[in-house]
Amino acid sequence: MSEPVILGIESTCDETAAAVVRGKTLLSNVVASSMDEHARYGGVIPEIASRAHAESFVPVVSQALADAHMELSDVDAIAVSAGPGLAGCLAVGVSGAKSLAYAANKPIYGINHVIGHVAVTQLQFGQVPANTLALIVSGGHTSVLRVNNIATDVSVVGTTLDDAAGECFDKVARLLGFPYPGGPHIDRHARQGNPHALRVPQGLTQGKAAAEHPYDFSFSGVKTAVARWIESETAQGHAINVDDVCAALADSVATVLSKKTMAAAAHLDSQTVIVGGGFSANSQLRTALIKAGQEHGVEVRVPELRLCTDNGAMVAMLGSNLVEAGVKPSRPDFSIDSSMSLGRICMD
Ligand code: KG4
Ligand code: ZN
Numbered sequence: 592m593s594e595p596v597i598l599g600i601e602s603t604c605d606e607t608a609a610a611v612v613r614g615k616t617l618l619s620n621v622v623a624s625s626m627d628e629h630a631r632y633g634g635v636i637p638e639i640a641s642r643a644h645a646e647s648f649v650p651v652v653s654q655a656l657a658d659a660h661m662e663l664s665d666v667d668a669i670a671v672s673a674g675p676g677l678a679g680c681l682a683v684g685v686s687g688a689k690s691l692a693y694a695a696n697k698p699i700y701g702i703n704h705v706i707g708h709v710a711v712t713q714l715q716f717g718q719v720p721a722n723t724l725a726l727i728v729s730g731g732h733t734s735v736l737r738v739n740n741i742a743t744d745v746s747v748v749g750t751t752l753d754d755a756a757g758e759c760f761d762k763v764a765r766l767l768g769f770p771y772p773g774g775p776h777i778d779r780h781a782r783q784g785n786p787h788a789l790r791v792p793q794g795l796t797q798g799k800a801a802a803e804h805p806y807d808f809s810f811s812g813v814k815t816a817v818a819r820w821i822e823s824e825t826a827q828g829h830a831i832n833v834d835d836v837c838a839a840l841a842d843s844v845a846t847v848l849s850k851k852t853m854a855a856a857a858h859l860d861s862q863t864v865i866v867g868g869g870f871s872a873n874s875q876l877r878t879a880l881i882k883a884g885q886e887h888g889v890e891v892r893v894p895e896l897r898l899c900t901d902n903g904a905m906v907a908m909l910g911s912n913l914v915e916a917g918v919k920p921s922r923p924d925f926s927i928d929s930s931m932s933l934g935r936i937c938m939d
Contacts, residue, residue, distance in 0.1 A: 599907025602684025603676025610903030619658030670910025673701030674931030708867030729868030749806025784838025
């Protein structure tokens with residue numbers, strides 16, 4: 592077969608997205624976001640997001656096909672995010688994708704959205720080498736994965752025991768009065784602050800906890816320490832230096848993430864580290880990882896910002912990997928899995 596054409600569909604959270612790839616070449620990429628509808632509630636409201644997917648599904652998919660100068664019949668396979676994500680949102684995307692697959696008699700792959708964040712980096716850096724480590728950082732996930740073969744062999748090396756890094760940023764941002772999502776605001780203020788103005792803990796990096804959880808993360812202590820500090824400063828009548836709070840938080844999180852990822856790379860003898868997920872847009876993390884990579888002689892692949900956020904290209908690229916590797920499509924009755932394990936690449 593010449594290079595397969597894959598239609599990728601994404602609806603795990605607040606983006607309805609579709610993209611077409613031929614082999615590893617991106618032909619189109621369309622994203623509609625319902626972010627603005629959630630901002631005033633301070634977080635994504637699943638019911639509103641699901642409704643937005645139902646409205647945007649057909650327009651977004653048709654636009655992705657039109658931009659690629661294709662019809663559904665030109666596609667060799669359809670890939671859709673089956674999880675992890677919001678159940679109602681996943682149900683809209685998966686039902687839509689199944690209908691298209693059924694109507695056009697195409698194979699369908701229910702793929703893991705998180706592994707899609709790794710797959711999309713191939714657009715910028717080429718194929719994922721064997722024994723690569725992936726640091727996945729998003730609003731809902733903070734995990735280190737060993738990607739031995741992106742289509743067939745992914746395992747979890749470490750994960751957060753409580754909050755994800757993005758979640759921790761969003762919670763502190765709320766305390767500081769920033770609108771949702773707060774991560775980018777913290778990033779911006781952190782650039783002007785002094786990271787040593789207050790002490791925040793670096794979870795699971797010392798003593799017994801570090802020995803028991805060498806590659807796991809914990810960010811709830813960071814959030815609590817920052818909240819206590821703000822409380823106590825306010826009680827004493829001191830003005831809060833927002834830049835300093837942001838800088839201390841960002842420094843702690845970026846340091847822990849890069850240290851633990853490099854420790855895992857050394858332990859597993861990985862030569863390549865890929866970072867993915869919405870939080871990989873964070874400038875303090877990007878700087879820390881690049882520096883740590885240089886120190887450890889590890890190639891660190893930090894994707895362009897436009898590849899960090901949720902999109903259809905990530906789904907289509909993983910679909911392309913699966914077709915290329917000869918992996919069997921998912922069964923027509925595959926289900927969504929809102930808490931899909933990160934070691935699972937595709938639904939049976
Ligand atoms: O992967 P993503 O788009 O959505 C999920 O699937 O969770 O990640 C969104 C998360 C949010 O928590 C947001 O605050 C955070 O990524 N984020 C950032 C930055 N840009 C996005 N956090 C810190 N600094 C940023 N520049
Ligand atoms: Zn994501």
